[in-house]
Amino acid sequence: MLSLADVKQLPTRAEVDPDLTWDLTPIFENQAAFDQLFEQVSxxxxxxxxxxxxxxxxxxxLVSVIEAILTVIRPAEKLYVYASLKHDQDTSDAANQALSGRTQHLLTQLESQIAWFDPELLAVDADELNRWLVTEPKLKPYVHYIHTITDAREHVLSPAAEELLAKAGDALGASSNTFSVLNDADLEFPIVEDDDGQTVQLSQGVYDQLIQSTKPEVRKMxxxxxxxxxxxxxxxxxxxxxxxVKTHNFSANVHHYQDARQAAMSSNHIDESVFDSLVTSVHEHLPLLHRYVGIRRQILNLPELHMYDLYxxxxxxxxxxxxxxxxKEEALKALAVLGPDYIxxxxxxxxxxxxxxxxNKGKRxxxxxxGMYDTAPYILLNWQxxxxxxxxxxxxxxHSMHSYYTTHNQPYQYGDYAIFVAEIASTTNETLLTDYLLKKYPDKAxxxxxxxxxxxxxxxTVYRQTQFAEFEHFIHQQDAAGQPLTADFLSEYYLKLNQTYYxxxxISDPEIADEWSRIPHFYYNYYVYQYATGFAAANTLASRILSGDEAKRNDYLNYLKSGSSDYPIEVMKRAGVDMTQVAYLDQAFAAFEKRLDQFSTLVNENH
Incomplete structure (x- = not known):
């Protein structure tokens, strides 16, 4: 019988080399410093x-009230970021769990205490408010900040109603928190064998490695x-x-949105046509995905291609x-095209x-x-x-450089950015790395x-995340229509959708029908479609950067510096991509087809 001593175990947090951990002491030197600020913010x-x-x-x-509120939000956000980072480095640690719980409760209190602000601002006569914005110099830094509230005028409730909803924040977030604890801390995975026949404890990170194995039996297992x-x-x-899902639909309904998707996208001033254009374009180009997986089955020389063979x-x-x-050295070389300041x-x-x-054990x-305005933009990895x-x-x-440039070029009220533009910065870097590696390694293999x-x-990213986005929209629509979201119902639809995409x-193995059960992003409220739009936009931006035109590179860096000082669509237009049109999607699929042709030629030469 296999003993635990024979199994390759993950290290505990205490066993990890400190040189491979983040240093959170610049945020708070110790627990006492955290507690002191916590009491002050309370x-x-x-x-x-x-x-x-x-x-x-x-x-x-109005200026005085805005500044008073931001003066409290800012340190509260700092507390939240620190507690989240501590929690995620070891989700099984009781002290970290308590720290995270305390901070989430603090934010709920904060939200309930300022829930009156939007309704009270909207109670000011619109013409009068516009005159204030023109005549009061101290309001100039807050004009766009105020417009983001007034643009949602018809969706803001009374002060009492908004306060009540804010106070319910902990309860409304319970389902998401339960999933996180179950997925990251409580699920026990079995012991398996790796490529070398060594026994290892299966985990999310180990699975990501084994599913890429060249041995079919390892992938399948x-x-x-x-x-x-x-x-x-x-x-x-x-x-x-x-x-x-019910939380999202409830919030959208009480705020007088047509549905949860409109509510989620309106928060960033994104027209729903951006979502619909993405899904339509992906479906039009599914034959390219089918061609690619067909090549995969041919090259792997498998009688059947299964979902576990796709990685x-x-x-x-x-x-x-x-x-x-x-x-680290490769990253510096690949990103050098972004200029010495970026590097x-x-x-x-x-x-x-x-x-x-x-x-490590318990790590997210x-x-x-x-990170936030007053911290470094920290990065969590699970390195292989x-x-x-x-x-x-x-x-x-x-992401971290986007945050760095934003916080060093914008005031606090614009010192963050919408998720819609966030994924563009990260995938642009990936595209630049691909270009660098293709130039570095000339051999065909x-x-x-x-x-x-x-x-x-x-x-x-483009196909899979759009598949996720379709599923997410479907389950929100079904819940709104009164359909119970049972496991069988979710799995039946997910399996059919998977078959359409691939x-x-x-072979859409029966296990893949349960894939929805392990995807954290389904709890993020219409987040995933932005991975796909971001990847497609990054294709255009990377081409502009790689052209060597310094003005185009500066357009990109200015996008990183923009934060939330304007609506995301407008920020991207100035960077060189109009995401209200389908041209950027067409360009992305054209690039995919070009590289698919290159790949097909290379592998056919070697077989």
Whole structure:
């Protein structure tokens, strides 16, 4: 019988080399410093009620109230970011859980205490408010900030109603929080064998590695073992997802939106036609995806192509593995085209412990960039020595540099940016890395491998995320129509949608019907479509950067500096992409087809 001593275990947080962890002490030197600010902010939140009723007095009072509120939001956001980072480095740690819980409750209190602001602002006569914006110089920095509120005039409720909804924030977020705890801390995955026949504890990170194995039996085993765990909890996970969807639909309904999608997209001033154009364009180009997976089955020489065969490299495995130190050097070279100033800040990220590198027990799965105006833009990774991790590094660095440029060029009220533009910065970096690697490695085998990675990235981001977006919209519509979102209902639709996307050359294994149960982004409220639009826009922006035209590069850097000082669509127009038109999508699919042709030629020459 296999003993635990024979199994390769993940390290505990305490066992991780400190050089591979992020340094959070610049945010708070110790717990006492956190607690001190927490108590201070708690008192400030309680005092915010004194601001209520002042707006109607005039423009100077409006400035005073806005500044008073932002003065409390800013340190509260700092507390939240710190607690979130601590929680995610070890989600099983009780102290970290408590820290996160305390901070979430604090934010709920804050939201309830300022819920009156939007309704009170909208109660000011529109013509009178416009006169204030013109005549009061101190309001000039807040004009767009105010417009983002007044543009949603018809969707803002009374002060009492908005306060009540804000106070319900913890309860309304319970389904999402339950999923996170279950997915990141409580699910126990079985022991499996890796490529070398070594026994390892299956985890999200290990699964991501094994599903890329060149050995079919390893891929199949990892796939079936992972989904066997999710299948056991599919009814619970259906309940958490259903609860989250109901929250979105409830909020949209009470705020007088047509549906949850309109509510989510209106917050960023994005027309719903952007979503619909994406889905339409992807469906028009599904034959390209079907062609690609057909080539995959042919090259792998498999009698049947299964869902677990879609991630293994199909052009062999050249010596493209990277330690984290090697990856940092490659990232600097690949991103050099963005100019010396950009590179200097990437080096700062590497040298200042902004990155939490390796996987440990209880650590949140996946990768992200997170921070706020007064912190570094930290990066969480779960590093594996492979090409995918290199791409993840430059992807998250794109987010962090976007944050860095924004916070160093905008005032606090515009010191963040919409998700719609966030994914563009990250995927532009990935596109630049692909171009760099194709130029660095001229041999056909490596070229084919890199092209395979690009095609898989396009498949996983444009096609797969649009598939997710379709599913997300469907379940919101179905819930709004009164359809119970049971596990069977969700799985039946998901399987059919999967079959549509991948076509007849792929066996949609029964396990894939449960894929919805493990996707965290379904809890993010119409987030995923922005991965696909972002990837497509990045294709155009990367081409502009690689042209060598300094003005086009500066257009891109100015986009990174824009923050939320204008609506996302307008920011991207100035960067060189009009995302209200389909041209950027056409360009993206043309690039995909071109590289698919290149890949097909290369692999046919080698077979």
């Amino acid at each position: 008192a400030q939140i309680a005092a915010l009620s004194q601001q209520q009723g002042r707006l109607k007095a005039g423009p100077k009072e 990892a796939f079936k073992q992972l989904y066997s765990v999710y299948h056991q909890f599919r009814h619970t996970l259906a309940a958490t997802l259903s609860g989250n 293994t490299p199909i052009a062999g495995v050249p010596e493209l593995s990277y330690t984290f130190e090697e990856a 200097s800040h990437v080096k700062e990220a590497f040298d200042s412990h902004w990155i939490d590198v390796v996987e 799965s996946g990768a992200y960039s997170s 020595d492979n090409l995918e991790s290199l791409f993840t590094l430059v992807h998250e660095m794109g 490596t070229q084919a491998y890199i092209l395979n990675h690009y095609l898989d990235g396009f498949k996983g 076509g007849d050359d792929v």
